[in-house]
Amino acid sequence: MAMKSYVGALLLLLSFSSSINAQVFNVATYGAKGDGSSDISQALLSAWKEACASTTPAKVLIPGGTFALTEVALDGPCKAPVEFELQGTLKAPADPSLFKTDGWVVFQRIDGLTMSGGGTFDGQGKTAWGQNDCAKNTNCRTLPTNLRFNFVTNALIHDVTTLDSKYFQVNVLGAKNMTFQNFHVNAPADSINTDGIHIGRSDGVNILDSDIKTGDDCVSLGDGSRQITVKGVTCGPGHGISVGSLGKYENEEPVEGVFVTNCTIIGADNGVRIKTWPASKPGTASDMHFEDIQMDNVLNPVILDQGYCPFNQCKAGVPSLIKISKVSFKKIRGTSASQVAVKVLCSQSVPCQEVEIADIDLVYNGPEGPATSECANVKPVLSGKLNPAACAKPHIPTKVKISDVSFRDIRGTSATPLAEKLGCGRGVPCQKLELADINLRYNGRNGAATSQCANVKPTITGKSSLPLCVGLRS
Structure with missing residues (x-):
């Protein structure tokens, strides 16, 4: 941890020195107009090309205003550190068919990148979310991510916002020594597959003192994530802070060294989570630690699920081959929105x-009774106060097959954000289930009404007031 603090300080020093001595390349000088409609792609590429070629630290500046921007790739390697300062708002094309690739603004192969300025990357994703059929179509088209960082080294991303991406808000691939600090993600709870920050095959990534509101995982860690720190993050709405899902593809790299501390999760579908696919390819995930986490009305505060199978797109009855070890859940407190607070x-x-559970205090006030826990195929080391009692209730997979069920013309108000939940068995998924004209409202402080489904592919008809069966996605 001391090394990580040193790295963070070094990156801040890099940002500070670059700002003082940098030659500034203002996109306005290259013809960019902040009128909200004139495409500035060429102006930005020209400014970037010159800044990247500078032998001394350089800054690309996008001043205040609203600028239209089609997809761009800002490539390195550069001859000296480069700062990207966004003071205004960049707006992506609203129509996803205008994109040729899966990235809107892409930074790649850069050593020494700083991003700052207080500005916003507006992905205008609302139209695209309705076109996302990945829950039903395994060959679905991948929609563009707001920000992609490919093979970026020694980077500091701070004081900027990503808004309403069409797909993931941020994707980090092949990074080394990269920090997000005071970083902001904003999208509604019903935005589909809008993971806040997704990290894969990267070493030494820090997410610090940031807030993430989105429709999927606030932070998701794919294979090859090593030495990842998530500290001081506020998450919600969203699907929590997740490792995985793992094991879906061939040749996945190990996950090693994940430290999630001092975070607050509010009104999310999950809190802290590790998820692997059943019938997975072999792999490992180890040295993962979740400590000092505040939960506020979270549906699944603590969940390690090695049978993760959204929408029955897997062989649910075949065990996962991802070996999980050296995991700890400590000092996790607050309120659960479901009775089973620890799984x-x-x-x-x-x-x-080598699983450790210590000092858990999670309260559930629903009609079923106090909070409980479930465990399977694990013998954890237990210590401190444990509420609920850890691993007190064995997990018994259901063997009851449910079929020919319909929910139609159901309306009114829900007392919780989760107004519709269909949790079918992994080994015996529900069959022939229909949802039609579901009109339920939630008027609380945790956002609009949502739904959650597992191991079921319902037929959905009619008009509904909430997005149905979007609650469990990768």
């Missing part, structure tokens, strides 16, 4: 090893 459901083929 640690490991693989029957490769049971979890």
Whole structure:
């Protein structure tokens, strides 16, 4: 941890020195107009090209105003550190068919990048969310991500906002020594597959003192994520801070060294989560620690799920082959929106090893009774106060097959944000289930009414007031 603090300080020093001595390349000088409609792509590419070629630190400046921008790739390597200062708002084309690639603004192969300025990357994703059919179509088209960082080294991203991306808000691939600080993500709870910050095959990424509101995982860590720190993050709405899902593809790299501390999760579908696919390819995930987390009305505050199978797109009855070890959940407190506040459901083929659960205090005030926990294929080390009692209730997979069910013309108000939940069995998914004309409202402080489904592909008809079966996605 001391090394990570040193790295953070070094990056801040890099940002400070670059700002003082940098030659400024203002996109307005290259013809950019902040009128909200004139495309500035060529102006930005020209400014970037010259800044990247500078032998001394350089800054690309987008001043105040609203600027239209089609997809751009800002490539390195550069000859000296470069700062990207966004003071205004960049707006993406609203129509996803105008994109040729899966990235809107892409930074790649850069050593020494700083991003700052207080500005906003507005992905205008609302239209695209309705076109996202990935829950039903395994060959769906990948929509563009607001910000992609490919093979970026020694970077500091701070004091900017990503808004309403069509797909992931931020995707980090192949990064080394990269920090997000005072970074802001904003999208509604019903935005589909809008992970806040997704990290894969990267070493030494820090997410510090940031707030993430979105429709999917606030932070998601894919394979090859190593030495990742998430500290001081406020998450919600969203699907929590997640490792995975893992094991879906061949040749996935190990996950090693994940430290999630001092975070607050509000009104999210999940809190802290590790998820692997059943019938997975072999792999490992180890040295993962979640500590000092505040939960506020979170549906699944603590969940380790090695049978993660959204929309039945897997062989649910075949155990995962991802070996999970050296995991700790400590000092996690607050309120749960469901009775089962702690789930640690490991693989029957490769049971979890060296799992520690300590000082858990999660309260549930629903009609079913106090909070409970479930465990499978794990023998955790327990210490401190444990509320609920950890691993007190064995997890027994359902063997009851449910079919020919319909929910039609259901209306009124819900007392919780989760107005519709269909949780079918992994081994025996629900069949022939229909949802029609579901009109339920939630007027609380945690956003609009939402739904959650697992192991079911319902037929959806009519007009509904909330997005149905969008609650469990990758």
